[in-house]
Amino acid sequence: MTFDAFFLGELGVAVLIFITLHFFIRSITTNSTHLPPGPRGWPILGVLPLLGTMPHVTLTNMAKKFGPIMFLKMGTCDTVVASSPDIAQAFLKALDHNFLNRPTIAGATHLGYNAQDLVFANYGPKWKLLRKLANQHMLGGRALHDWGHVRASEVKHMLKAMQECGKQGELVVVCDLLSCTITNMVSQVVLSKRIFSNKGLEAKEFKDMVVEFMTISGVNIGDFVPCIAWMDLQGVVGKMKRLHKRFDVFLTNIIEEHVKSSHERKGKPDFLDVVMTNGEDPSQERLSFSNIKALLLNLFTAGTDTSTSIIEWALAEMLKNPNILIRAQKEMDEVVGRERVVLESDLPKLPYLQAICKETYRMHPSTPLSVPRVATEACNVNGYYIPKNTRLNVNIWAIGRDPNVWSNPLEFNPERFLRGKSAKVDPSGVDFELIPFGGGRRICAGDRMAIVVIQYILGSLVHSFDWKLPNGEDLNMDEAFGLTLQKAVPLSAMVSPRLLSHAYV
Structure with missing residues (x-):
């Protein structure tokens, strides 16, 4: 076996191990960082094309399907939307400092x-x-x-x-x-x-x-x-x-x-x-x-x-x-x-x-939608993981x-x-x-x-x-x-x- 062949074989094994470990770690991370439910958006644009001209109404209808705490991609930005009094209180009172x-x-x-x-x-x-x-x-x-x-x-x-x-x-x-x-x-x-x-x-x-x-x-x-x-x-x-x-x-x-x-x-x-x-x-x-x-x-x-x-x-x-x-x-x-x-x-x-x-x-x-805030650190709300730098909107219109x-x-x-x-x-x-x-x-x-x-x-x-x-x-x-x-x-x-x-x- 030549050195080149040996090197390529070792490289292939290394790549295989890396891919396996990557998906294994990602699986563990995903399970341990349970994000709130939310709609699947478009590539890059996320849910932006779905919001229409009345985002507060669209987000209210989404909450009827996914629940009062939703995680979604607004473009490339992580965003969490609170649509009930209890969830709003969890963010704005218990986690206000964050x-x-x-x-x-x-x-x-x-x-x-x-x-x-x-x-x-x-x-x-x-x-x-x-x-x-x-x-x-x-x-x-x-x-x-x-x-x-x-x-x-x-x-x-x-x-x-x-x-x-x-x-x-x-x-x-x-x-x-x-x-x-x-x-x-x-x-x-x-x-x-x-x-x-x-x-x-x-x-x-x-x-x-x-x-x-x-x-x-x-x-x-x-x-x-x-x-x-x-x-x-x-x-x-x-x-x-x-x-x-x-x-x-x-x-x-x-x-x-x-x-x-x-x-x-x-x-x-x-x-x-x-x-x-x-x-x-x-x-x-x-x-x-x-x-x-x-x-x-x-x-x-x-x-x-x-x-x-x-x-x-x-x-x-x-x-x-x-x-x-x-x-x-x-x-x-x-x-x-x-x-x-x-x-x-x-x-x-x-x-x-x-x-x-x-x-x-x-x-x-x-x-209708609160002026956005942003998470200084990662946190947990109602058992869900909220990553650092996630934007928060409270749907005041939906709560009412x-x-x-x-x-x-x-x-x-x-x-x-x-x-x-x-x-x-x-x-x-x-x-x-x-x-x-x-x-x-x-x-x-x-x-x-x-x-x-x-x-x-x-x-x-x-x-x-x-x-x-x-x-x-x-x-x-x-x-x-x-x-x-x-x-x-x-x-x-x-x-x-x-x-x-x-x-x-």
Whole structure:
């Protein structure tokens, strides 16, 4: 036997042993790392081609087949989807420490100033500082109380504008008016001034920018197949970059104008004053100019769009179910009367209004799929192995329509929150059957503010006006998927005053 023949024979044996061992080890690994069930996807693209235009609905239907915890390939990325309260709690409470970070996605990079904002920044000192400043000076309980007069002032502006629409016989485009009102609430706290008029073109353009921001933030295929991200097949990254430039000009201008007027606020700093002063303090974690702009971007986009969409959905459901609207108005007439508008201090006395808000959170959560998180380390959930770097999505929309949790889940019925166990359900991340703002340490920073604003504005609209659709119009309840869940067709309606005329002054 020649040396070459001997060598080739030995090499063949080695290859055979290697292949045998490889499959043996893989078999052991597969058995010991039992992944959750899930659908088989396409090569490279995984389940992406199966998701369609309404991924939250598709994933809900998949969960009916594979169960409340699914493992699937989103492109080349390992992804786990939680679709029940118990599984969501397992991830967001028991394993919250392991899912505190976000994956790198184009929206965070190109819109969120390279993930330097409160939504997409990795968990750490900078994120904690942003969260602390937002809570202490704008979003926390004491700050919410201190800024109550701002919300009351803006609601008055809104009601007067709507009263004028009613007098003129004009349609009220609900989302436009709500966006302007809530943006002005935010700007008064952040900048000490209103930035939009109720019917201004600037307000409409800004609202359209916010909707585009939310629509394109979660639809980039390059986030799931990184090797082709550079191609930008959908043109989404190009849109993000152009939109970012528009937002950056807006934010840079308001910051520069704010600095010039700082002498006018001596002794009465607003939120931006506090944030910018903190960035200059060498004894504390330093905030960059990009951090500050990214935080403002969060407040002016997520801070307005989520509340706007919930209120619009709630009004649409009441127009679809007039008996609910009549009952809500009756409750407010008994508590408030018709000689004045609703005050925030009235809200605890309006359980049916609170039930309407909860039912809207359940059926129309502003964020149908939670903002993704990523596993820092491998872990086990309900006996299943979750590999390191697996992305986590909680299907909040599916949880709200789970027949194992809710009776007649497709029926809009606020009364379910007035009796039994459901009457005590808390939407602020405590009870996982209703988590419109997420849960755990990375729950939406503005959840408390959103709950107050939604109840207060919705109550004011329902109490102050009678509502009806334009003659001959059907009520379209279709959804438009994005980072937030918009109505596909914005709600427009005719309004007529219910209160004595002096109440609107």
